Amino acid sequence: MIRVAAVGDIHLGPDDKGLLRPAFDSLADCADIMLLAGDLTRHGSAEEAAVVAGEVAGLPVRVVAVLGNHDYHSDQEAEVTAALQEAGVTVLEGEGTVLDIGGVPVGIAGTKGFGGGFAGRNAGEFGEPEMKSFVRYSRRCADGLRRSLLELAEAGCAVRIALTHFSPVPDTLAGEPPEIFPFLGSYLLAEAVDEAGADLAVHGHAHMGTEHGMTSGGVRVRNVAQPVIGRAFAVYHVPVGGDRAGTAAGHASTA
Secondary structure, three states: OEEEEEEEOOOEOHHHOOOOHHHHOOHHHOOOEEEEEOOOEOOOOHHHHHHHHHHHOOOOOEEEEEOOHHHHOOOOHHHHHHHHHHOOOEEOOOEEEEEEEOOEEEEEEEEOOOOOEEOOEEOOOOOOHHHHHHHHHHHHHHHHHHHHHHHHHHOOOOEEEEEEOOEOOOHHHEOEOHHHHHHOEEHHHHHHHHHHOOOEEEEOOOOOOOOEEEOOOOOEEEEOEHHHHOOOOEEEEEOOOOOOOOOOOOOOOOO
8 A cells, every 4th residue: 555645735834834844743653655735825925834844844754746727826936946846845836746755656646736627517619709718728737637547557656646726526516516626627637637547636725615515437545634634634545556546545644
C-alpha cells in the first residue's frame, strides 16, 4: 500500500504561521507522500505563500501541490509557485511527476482544473467568445491531466494519482448549493481520469461538499478540502498494482 496524505483549502494567511506544522511533522508516521489540493492561501499573495512554504518546508515526506482559484486571485501565482518550490514542493499544472516510494514508482498528475458543470448540465463551447473561452480553458486543463496520466503510465508507474483543485464529479459536491455546481468542477476532468486511468483522484474547492465519490469509470474520488475532512489532513491507502477502475482504497486517518 502507498499511504497518501492529502489536504486542500487550508487558506493560510500571515496570522497562521505554525498552525499546521505540528500535525505535518507527524507525516512520517502515517504517510509516504503529501498532496496539497489548492487554495493554500487566502488571496494568492506572495506574503501568504511564504507562510504556506514555512508550514511545508523540510517535511519528512515529499510534497506535491496544485494551486487553487484563491492562489490566483492577486495575479501572483508565479510568486506563489516559486515560494512553494523553494520550500521543496513540486507544483504541477498540466504535468506529472514520478516519486520513488520504497522502490515503487508513484506518479502524480496535476492541474488546477476549472468549472463548467457535469454531464447533462454543463456549459458548452458555443456562443459568445467569453463562453467559448471559459469552456476551452476547462478543456485545456483536462487535456493536460489526461496527457500527464498517460505519460505516467508509459513511464511504468505502479500507482497513478490525479490531483486537482476543482472537482471531477458531482458526488463530492453533495452539500453545496446545486446552483453553483458548474463553478465547482467539470465532467471533463473525470473523462480525462477515466480515459487515461488512475488509482485515485484527489481535489478540494467544495467546502460544504462530501469526502467520498467515484467517477463513472470506477475511479475513487476524494474531496480533501479541510472544512470537509475536518482535520489537518486525511490519509488514503492505495494498493500497488491494483485494478485502476475500482480498487483504490479510501481509509482516512484521524490526523
